[in-house]
Amino acid sequence: MAPPIDRLLVRYRIEADAAHIEARAAALALEQSVEMPAAAITDAGIRATVPGRVERVAALPDGSFEVDISLAASTVGDEPGQLLNMLFGNCSLQADVRLLDARLPASLLAALPGPAFGIAGLRAACGAGPRPLSCTALKPQGMAPAALAELAGRFARAGIDIIKDDHGIAQQAIAPFEERVPAIQRAVDAANKATGGRTIYAPNVAGGPGRLVAQMRVARDAGVGALLACPMILGAPVFAELLRAEAGVPLIAHPALAGTAIAPALLLGRLFRAFGADATIFPNHGGRFGYSRATCEAIATAAREPLGELLPAMPVPAGGMRIDRVDEMLALFGRDTMLLIGGNLLEAGDGLDARAAAFATRVREAGGEAGRIRP
Amino acid sequence: MAPPIDRLLVRYRIEADAAHIEARAAALALEQSVEMPAAAITDAGIRATVPGRVERVAALPDGSFEVDISLAASTVGDEPGQLLNMLFGNCSLQADVRLLDARLPASLLAALPGPAFGIAGLRAACGAGPRPLSCTALKPQGMAPAALAELAGRFARAGIDIIKDDHGIAQQAIAPFEERVPAIQRAVDAANKATGGRTIYAPNVAGGPGRLVAQMRVARDAGVGALLACPMILGAPVFAELLRAEAGVPLIAHPALAGTAIAPALLLGRLFRAFGADATIFPNHGGRFGYSRATCEAIATAAREPLGELLPAMPVPAGGMRIDRVDEMLALFGRDTMLLIGGNLLEAGDGLDARAAAFATRVREAGGEAGRIRP
Numbered sequence: 001m002a003p004p005i006d007r008l009l010v011r012y013r014i015e016a017d018a019a020h021i022e023a024r025a026a027a028l029a030l031e032q033s034v035e036m037p038a039a040a041i042t043d044a045g046i047r048a049t050v051p052g053r054v055e056r057v058a059a060l061p062d063g064s065f066e067v068d069i070s071l072a073a074s075t076v077g078d079e080p081g082q083l084l085n086m087l088f089g090n091c092s093l094q095a096d097v098r099l100l101d102a103r104l105p106a107s108l109l110a111a112l113p114g115p116a117f118g119i120a121g122l123r124a125a126c127g128a129g130p131r132p133l134s135c136t137a138l139k140p141q142g143m144a145p146a147a148l149a150e151l152a153g154r155f156a157r158a159g160i161d162i163i164k165d166d167h168g169i170a171q172q173a174i175a176p177f178e179e180r181v182p183a184i185q186r187a188v189d190a191a192n193k194a195t196g197g198r199t200i201y202a203p204n205v206a207g208g209p210g211r212l213v214a215q216m217r218v219a220r221d222a223g224v225g226a227l228l229a230c231p232m233i234l235g236a237p238v239f240a241e242l243l244r245a246e247a248g249v250p251l252i253a254h255p256a257l258a259g260t261a262i263a264p265a266l267l268l269g270r271l272f273r274a275f276g277a278d279a280t281i282f283p284n285h286g287g288r289f290g291y292s293r294a295t296c297e298a299i300a301t302a303a304r305e306p307l308g309e310l311l312p313a314m315p316v317p318a319g320g321m322r323i324d325r326v327d328e329m330l331a332l333f334g335r336d337t338m339l340l341i342g343g344n345l346l347e348a349g350d351g352l353d354a355r356a357a358a359f360a361t362r363v364r365e366a367g368g369e370a371g372r373i374r375p
Numbered sequence: 376m377a378p379p380i381d382r383l384l385v386r387y388r389i390e391a392d393a394a395h396i397e398a399r400a401a402a403l404a405l406e407q408s409v410e411m412p413a414a415a416i417t418d419a420g421i422r423a424t425v426p427g428r429v430e431r432v433a434a435l436p437d438g439s440f441e442v443d444i445s446l447a448a449s450t451v452g453d454e455p456g457q458l459l460n461m462l463f464g465n466c467s468l469q470a471d472v473r474l475l476d477a478r479l480p481a482s483l484l485a486a487l488p489g490p491a492f493g494i495a496g497l498r499a500a501c502g503a504g505p506r507p508l509s510c511t512a513l514k515p516q517g518m519a520p521a522a523l524a525e526l527a528g529r530f531a532r533a534g535i536d537i538i539k540d541d542h543g544i545a546q547q548a549i550a551p552f553e554e555r556v557p558a559i560q561r562a563v564d565a566a567n568k569a570t571g572g573r574t575i576y577a578p579n580v581a582g583g584p585g586r587l588v589a590q591m592r593v594a595r596d597a598g599v600g601a602l603l604a605c606p607m608i609l610g611a612p613v614f615a616e617l618l619r620a621e622a623g624v625p626l627i628a629h630p631a632l633a634g635t636a637i638a639p640a641l642l643l644g645r646l647f648r649a650f651g652a653d654a655t656i657f658p659n660h661g662g663r664f665g666y667s668r669a670t671c672e673a674i675a676t677a678a679r680e681p682l683g684e685l686l687p688a689m690p691v692p693a694g695g696m697r698i699d700r701v702d703e704m705l706a707l708f709g710r711d712t713m714l715l716i717g718g719n720l721l722e723a724g725d726g727l728d729a730r731a732a733a734f735a736t737r738v739r740e741a742g743g744e745a746g747r748i749r750p
Contacts, residue, residue, distance in 0.1 A: 027663070031663065033515075033516060033543065034514060034515030034516055034517070034543070035512075035514055035515065035516075035541055035543055035717070035718065036514055036515055036717065036718035036721055036722075037718060037722055039722075040718060040721045040722040040724070041515055042724075043517070043518065043522070045517075046515060046516075046517040046518065049517070050515060050516055050517035051515070072517070074517070074547060074548060074549065075516045075517065075543065075547060077545050077546045077547045077548070078546070079545075079546065079581070079582050079583065079586070081545070081581050081582060081583075081605075081608045081609060082545040082546065082547075082581055082582075084608055084632055085542065085543065085545065085581075085605065085608055085631050085632065086543070088632060089542065089543070089605070089608065089631030089632050090542075090631055092631070092632050092633060092634045092635070093630060093633060093634070093635060093658055093664055093666075094635075094664055094665060095635045095665055096665075137410075139409060139410055139411055140408075140409030140410065140411055140416055140421060140425060140426070141408060141409055141410075141421075141425055141450045142409070142418070142420075142421040142424070142425035142447075142449070142450065143418065143421065147418070166410055167460065167464065167465075168408065168409070168410055168450065168460065168461070168464070170452050170454075170456070170457040170460065171452045171453070171454065171457065172449060172450060172452045172457075173449060173452070174449065206454070206456050206457055206460075206612075207454050207456060207457075207612050207616070208454065208456075208610075208612040208613055208615065208616025208617055209584035209612075209613060209616065209617055210616055210617070211454070211612075211616065230456075230460065230464070233456045233459055233460055233464065233610065233611070233612070234456060234610045234612060234613075235583075235608065235609045235610020235611075235612070235613050236608070236610075237581075237582050237583040237584075237586075237608070237609060237610070237613075238583055238584060238609075238610050238612075238613055240583065241582070241583025241584065241585055241586065242583055242584055242585070255468060256460050256464030256465055256467070257459055257460065257463060257464050257467050258467060258468060259467045259468070259634050259636060260467070260468060260469075260470045260636065261634060261635065261636075283468055288402070288406065289468055289469055290469060290470055290471075291468075342410070342411065343410065343411035343412060343415060346411055346415045347411075347412055347414075347415040349415070349417075
């Protein structure tokens, strides 16, 4: 007997009426695999194993349907781009389909890189023990390197663990990467020297592969402690192949351009982690974005739960968070979490240093409160 | 007087009620630029020029709103990734926002590569005069190189202008790129020699930059006439920087993972063209996808209309097309069009060769019918 064919199980939500859901599900299974009528496949071996198969159709309370389709793992190959293509390439163009979940087979998990550092490595990079981390962002766009460096120095003196570029700071004429990154890192180094702290800086790398390689060289020479990148803008294959292999420091993934049609727990949690993110930023509930609390918990779970041999990634709730929510966020997400607060620190104006220090201190001290936050 | 600040004009559709639309639009303008409250920006020069500005709010018949926001061109820099980030990075995560349109300033258009070959160059690559082109796809996934080559030879003998890989054919163990591409190209070469035709083959390049470079080397050595690629999977920066510079042959863009939240005319038409696509595949109306006829016409217009100094790109209606629609499609899209029909040729079974030849001939001869199809 032939060995069982390794298959991915993929869950979609389809809006269709009950009379048409079986046909719609069957069409989706072909769309996401052979992209042709099964009857027109002349090779019997291919016809038996390669087309997607509808494994389950279940009505949801809102009148839509949850549809499980299995895909031959052999069609996915071994890289993130083709995985995304098989999961959601063509049907991303169809308004009636959402991608809810995907169970990745062991063979595929073994081929994907996963985090190089993971939660423990990210903590180690900023000299932290088993406690939550604090993170803030340099913004707004339009600041010159000296101003960005001055702001970074203040955040570092306040004791914030990780200072990242705003993801909107890219290769702009006002602050070219090769000028701003060394300047900011020097300011962080000076602050660390003054305080004895271990703040790290994560510049945003952006552009095509040639530019990314050049930026990583600048970042390495400057001695940055992490990198920020947007996998859906750069391309997941670039993130997983080039950045994961060449960064040499933890990678913080930003969700820009990640859209709403793929369940955030799958994309920002499981897949970004599988592609090599050591930390994954997501919009927390109750901020400027519409994610529910349950969605946010699911992202954190997907980033941290057992997944083949892959290290866990640090969930980073963000998106309009305020320091008055620190306790509540830590209670929800627990110790293996990095809190990212940007604008709310800048809003303090003259009180920026004090508010940043209060944020950093509160997060740092939460590590000792074993009884208050979840391990 | 300072020179006027170069700004991009971006149009969004927002679902909001009338009482909240002004505030929602203002929040979106900040989200897509400085990502912080404007009042918290301490630098007056930045506050005056860098935040997005709401330029217009207009109610739409369906109760939603059309909102025009201008963004400082200086924040976009000079590359596709940061352009996508500014247009739709964060707000792609917000379910109430769609990106409808964007007017790119001359400075940005000058920085983006555009097609290297354009419509005329694509025609020249397959030795065609001023007529529409025919295109088909090698499928299904799961075929070995010899079977793919045999099928390609049949399509080439039928006289089809361009034979592309199905975009689902990537780096799979059954047909590795370095085995299938030379085999397929040899079959196409042999057919061309037998018929005196000029059919070209466009393999699908996929993966991270290292793999793409290796694949382009194999493709070049084999003598392929074009390349197929999925910009939203590979990453627009990789497509525009690496493929556009290194391909040496026309690039055919595939819309996989392009989603539904960015207007297709903008993304598949104008932006893919600006990023370097010589041809852009899109799902035609009345096929397996939900695009309207008006949407498809808008894509074709965006691909071909004047756009800075950029060459026009060839629109490629596809997605479940049938040969009985050839005349209707040519009447709609005109001469500067490539028709892509895949599954409907394969469905012919034993009649594949005849149906493929009928398709190729019908499209080829349409070039002489100046009165029947639009110029």
